[in-house]
Amino acid sequence: MTVRFWGTRGSIASPGPSTNRYGGNTSCVEIVTNSGKRFVCDCGTGARALGGYLLANAPKPIEATILLSHTHWDHIQGFPFFAPVFIPGNRITVCGPKGANSSLPEVLSGQMEFTYFPVELEQLGAEIKYRDLTEGAHDLDGVRVTAQFLNHPAVTLGYRIEADGVSVLYLCDHEPYWEPLWRSDAEKGLLESILHPGDRRHAEFMNNADVVIHDAQYTSDEYPAKKNWGHSTYSYVTQMAAAANVRRLFLTHHDPTHGDLFLDQTERQAQAIAALLHSPLAVSCAREGFAQSFDRDAQNRHVSDVAASNGAVDSPLVLVIDDDEDLRVLARRALTRAGHRVTEAEGGEEGLAMMKSRRPNLILLDLSMPAMDGFEVLRRIRGGDEMSSVPVIVLTAHGDEESARKSFDAGATDFLAKPFTAPQLDARLRSCFARAGQRLSP
Numbered sequence: 049m050t051v052r053f054w055g056t057r058g059s060i061a062s063p064g065p066s067t068n069r070y071g072g073n074t075s076c077v078e079i080v081t082n083s084g085k086r087f088v089c090d091c092g093t094g095a096r097a098l099g100g101y102l103l104a105n106a107p108k109p110i111e112a113t114i115l116l117s118h119t120h121w122d123h124i125q126g127f128p129f130f131a132p133v134f135i136p137g138n139r140i141t142v143c144g145p146k147g148a149n150s151s152l153p154e155v156l157s158g159q160m161e162f163t164y165f166p167v168e169l170e171q172l173g174a175e176i177k178y179r180d181l182t183e184g185a186h187d188l189d190g191v192r193v194t195a196q197f198l199n200h201p202a203v204t205l206g207y208r209i210e211a212d213g214v215s216v217l218y219l220c221d222h223e224p225y226w227e228p229l230w231r232s233d234a235e236k237g238l239l240e241s242i243l244h245p246g247d248r249r250h251a252e253f254m255n256n257a258d259v260v261i262h263d264a265q266y267t268s269d270e271y272p273a274k275k276n277w278g279h280s281t282y283s284y285v286t287q288m289a290a291a292a293n294v295r296r297l298f299l300t301h302h303d304p305t306h307g308d309l310f311l312d313q314t315e316r317q318a319q320a321i322a323a324l325l326h327s328p329l330a331v332s333c334a335r336e337g338f339a340q341s342f343d344r345d346a347q348n349r350h351v352s353d354v355a356a357s358n359g360a361v362d363s364p365l366v367l368v369i370d371d372d373e374d375l376r377v378l379a380r381r382a383l384t385r386a387g388h389r390v391t392e393a394e395g396g397e398e399g400l401a402m403m404k405s406r407r408p409n410l411i412l413l414d415l416s417m418p419a420m421d422g423f424e425v426l427r428r429i430r431g432g433d434e435m436s437s438v439p440v441i442v443l444t445a446h447g448d449e450e451s452a453r454k455s456f457d458a459g460a461t462d463f464l465a466k467p468f469t470a471p472q473l474d475a476r477l478r479s480c481f482a483r484a485g486q487r488l489s490p
């Protein structure tokens with residue numbers, strides 16, 4: 049299955065210089081199975097560009113199933129601009145939750161009344177069918193799609209699409225049922241430790257999914273003022289996905305006020321939460337225009353995707369910066385065995401110089417080194433232009449939470465306590481490459 053983001057913004061479209069990288073169009077995600085069955089999750093303003101893309105590239109006539117989560121503006125405003133609906137012969141099925149007062153066609157035609165729009169719903173040329181969905185499993189175009197209600201001020205459905213041995217969930221818009229998330233007398237990070245039955249059921253819906261695309265509009269600081277508006281924090285979503293053993297999490301429905309730099313930070317903080325829970329979950333902020341294919345062996349395949357898209361004909365190059373020679377030898381052995389190329393530096397200054405000349409795909413960085421320590425190296429990497437997005441795994445003898453937090457604050461991608469084994473290092477590398485995929489892919 050292939051997932052492609054056409055709109056990642058929540059509430060209102062917000063194009064402009066500050067949202068260039070993550071995108072300004074509202075919710076729209078295209079999911080295509082290996083056999084060509086096409087699903088469009090929500091029709092925010094991103095649906096306009098998707099329509100143009102399909103006219104140019106998709107087999108004709110165009111067939112698609114639109115899965116509306118709900119009918120708030122940011123999820124339907126692109127529908128009248130989705131060009132395939134104007135063309136006779138195309139077959140479009142619009143699915144969504146039955147609203148409390150009006151049907152799907154009534155809601156969609158409401159925003160196309162002549163006061164707001166020049167063309168009426170009845171004038172659209174394509175064959176358009178409507179299907180009201182409720183909770184449970186459905187056969188849509190031969191694909192199993194399970195729907196479950198989300199916690200939002202409007203009637204809203206989340207969708208779990210299963211095909212090609214892969215499960216992809218689209219969960220917008222949703223708010224935690226309860227705070228705090230965990231029972232105080234139970235171990236955090238486990239499904240059974242989730243306090244509220246609604247949140248536990250929501251996590252179970254995601255259980256063992258390959259991909260989860262989830263509303264994460266707010267930070268924990270913003271949330272109290274926006275409680276009951278129907279959106280999640282990235283902290284809640286990351287903890288839920290980690291507990292549900294999800295492999296790949298995309299945070300989306302970005303707040304219109306959150307620019308690219310803010311979302312870079314959100315991404316790093318979400319990754320830190322997953323690392324602190326010792327979860328292999330790969331999490332990143334969804335970016336408009338980003339596409340990725342998933343199969344049963346998604347994790348391994350993604351590593352090769354990243355290497356290929358990075359223009360590397362050779363295997364990925366890992367730079368090890370550590371003053372401890374024994375450690376460098378151990379890391380070199382483990383990395384070479386895993387198929388990576390390795391280059392080494394004995395200290396911070398040398399490491400920074402090597403980054404410029406060799407441009408590694410990933411950096412292993414020791415924290416305590418004489419002269420320039422790892423924190424300072426990390427700050428310079430993140431503060432510079434050229435290598436600011438390279439994944440950095442921090443190595444330290446102090447496996448305590450404070451060092452971890454300090455590293456993540458300085459921009460670490462992951463944190464590995466010494467001593468570590470070769471398989472541990474290999475697993476962390478794979479996870480880091482998967483997380484970095486968003487930045488490294490075209």
Ligand SMILES: [Zn+2]
Binds near residue numbers: 058059120122123221
């Ligand atoms: Zn929304």
Ligand SMILES: [Zn+2]
Binds near residue numbers: 118202221
């Ligand atoms: Zn909404």
